[in-house]
Amino acid sequence: MTFLSQFAETTEAAGGGDIFTTLGIDWRLLIIQIVAFLILVFLLGKFVYPWLMKSVDERQANIEAASKAAMEAQKSAEANKEAVAELLAQARKEATEIVSTAKLESAEMVSASEKKAQKVAEQIVANAHDQLEKDVANARKVLYNDTLKLVGLATEKVISKKLDGKADNDLIASIVKAAK
Amino acid sequence: MPGRLSRRAIAEYISAGLIDGTSKNTLLNQLAAYLVESRRTKELDLIVRDIEFNLSQKGVVQTTITSAFDLSAETKKALEAFVKSKTKATQVSLTSVVEPSVIGGVKISIPGRELDQTVAHKLTVLKTRFKKA
Numbered sequence: 001m002t003f004l005s006q007f008a009e010t011t012e013a014a015g016g017g018d019i020f021t022t023l024g025i026d027w028r029l030l031i032i033q034i035v036a037f038l039i040l041v042f043l044l045g046k047f048v049y050p051w052l053m054k055s056v057d058e059r060q061a062n063i064e065a066a067s068k069a070a071m072e073a074q075k076s077a078e079a080n081k082e083a084v085a086e087l088l089a090q091a092r093k094e095a096t097e098i099v100s101t102a103k104l105e106s107a108e109m110v111s112a113s114e115k116k117a118q119k120v121a122e123q124i125v126a127n128a129h130d131q132l133e134k135d136v137a138n139a140r141k142v143l144y145n146d147t148l149k150l151v152g153l154a155t156e157k158v159i160s161k162k163l164d165g166k167a168d169n170d171l172i173a174s175i176v177k178a179a180k
Numbered sequence: 181m182p183g184r185l186s187r188r189a190i191a192e193y194i195s196a197g198l199i200d201g202t203s204k205n206t207l208l209n210q211l212a213a214y215l216v217e218s219r220r221t222k223e224l225d226l227i228v229r230d231i232e233f234n235l236s237q238k239g240v241v242q243t244t245i246t247s248a249f250d251l252s253a254e255t256k257k258a259l260e261a262f263v264k265s266k267t268k269a270t271q272v273s274l275t276s277v278v279e280p281s282v283i284g285g286v287k288i289s290i291p292g293r294e295l296d297q298t299v300a301h302k303l304t305v306l307k308t309r310f311k312k313a
Contacts, residue, residue, distance in 0.1 A: 141312045144312055145311050145312060148306070148307055148310055148311060149307060151306075152303045152304075152306060152307045155303060155306075156283060156299070156300070156303055159283055159284055159299055160283055163248070163283065163284045163299070164249070165249035165250060165252075167284075168247065168248055168249045168284050168285070169249070169251065169252050169254070169255045171284055171285055172247065172251070172255050172258075172259070172285065172286045172297075173254075173255060173258055175285060175286060175297045176258050176259060176262045176286075179262065179295065179297070180262065180265065
């Protein structure tokens with residue numbers, strides 16, 4: 001309100017002058033300022049604005065490229081994520097197969113070892129039986145031979161004691177008789 | 181020096197002399213002298229065996245009887261008859277040997293043959309024949 005009052009007062013004080021005078025504008029100065037402004041605009045348009053626009057375009061291109069790269073990275077990350085998930089699944093599958101194969105192989109190995117051990121044990125037992133039978137047979141043979149020897153010795157002793165000259169002559173006579 | 185005589189020739193000479201009734205001492209002295217001179221004393225056992233064999237071929241059998249006890253005359257006679265019957269000999273000369281280790285029975289040895297019917301031999305046969313290897 002104060003400003004409008006002052007403006008009205010100034011207009012009334014100026015009386016009947018033109019509008020520039022009334023407004024306090026020097027038209028020459030205004031032209032010069034316009035020209036200067038145009039020169040400034042020309043200069044800005046000629047030198048500053050293209051550089052500025054170029055810089056902005058570059059920045060925009062960079063931003064777009066970064067955005068694009070980010071999107072691609074995101075896509076790639078997603079793709080990688082899927083690949084990783086696939087790889088993980090494959091790895092889990094392979095690990096499961098390896099574990100099952102290892103379990104199967106270990107079970108087979110244990111079974112084979114058990115069979116081998118059982119076979120060896122049976123062989124040892126069979127060998128022990130054979131050896132035992134041989135030992136028994138040898139012992140029987142030795143016992144038989146020793147008994148035979150003892151029987152021979154005993155017979156020899158008994159006959160030596162029992163046989164006298166007369167009996168021997170009778171024996172010889174019977175031998176001669178049988179030999180004829 | 182006379183040539184080397186064969187054992188067969190020596191045995192033939194000695195056995196012929198024994199059958200002819202030549203003195204045994206003379207024949208033995210001749211044999212001993214020849215063996216010493218010809219350095220063949222090591223062949224004595226072989227020559228004696230040849231003489232016995234030669235005599236047996238001519239019907240004179242030298243028989244060695246081995247027994248554990250002295251044999252009675254009857255037994256000797258029976259043995260002589262037995263040898264005669266088996267060898268077809270005309271004359272049997274018995275030599276009796278007492279050897280207690282034979283235990284009992286008799287072993288009759290004639291040149292080239294032997295009949296062992298002693299108890300010791302039978303026991304040895306028993307022990308060896310039935311022995312398990």
